[in-house]
Amino acid sequence: MRVTILAVGRLRAGPEREMLDDFLTRFDRTGRSLGLGPASVVEVEAKPGAGMAAEGALLQARVPKDGWLCCLDERGDLLTSPTFAGRLDRWKMERREAVFVIGGADGIDPSVTGRADLLLSLGPMVWPHMLVRVMLAEQLYRAATILAGTPYHRS
Structure with a gap:
């Protein structure tokens, strides 16, 4: 199952970009044998004042x-990492692609x-949108390791 992170705004070079790329590479490597991946990021340009x-x-x-x-929404469901992994495992049996949307500064349009x-939800706090990409990528990698039975996740 292909995985796409669809995000508003551009992530420039820097530590967040390096971490995002690292976790998505790890996800691709671990998930391949599980039928997960490849993962990609698609960015749409935020237009200032467009709403x-x-x-x-x-x-x-x-x-x-x-x-x-x-x-991704702070008012959404809070899932444990193993529950999230189980959800991905179920999804891959039913569809060929999963898209994770990260909105702009005002959130995601209804x-x-x-x-x-x-x-x-990644928690009730609001996180910077660029950091949310990294947190989501890490959880995707963690989910793949849980499904693969590797020791990365400790519960």
Whole structure:
């Protein structure tokens, strides 16, 4: 199952980019034998002052009609890492792609969240959108290691 992180805004070179690339490479390597991956990042440009609806239209244009759609939202479901891994394992049996949407500074437009199969929270706090990419990539890698039975995740 292909995995896409669909995010508003551009991530420039720096420590966040290095960590994101590292975790996605690890995910691809670990997930390949499990039927997970490859993982990619698709960025849509945030237009200053355009608002959530404009960002929502850009996101909608990039969401496949037949894939799983998960929107990251602080009001979403809180899942443990093993539960998240189980969800990915189940999803890969049903569809060929999973898309994880990370919105802009104002969040994700309801036109996108209304289509979501899952609203996922990384906690009740609000995180910088660039850091959320890294946190999500790490959880994808962690999920692959849980499914592979490797010792990365300790519970």
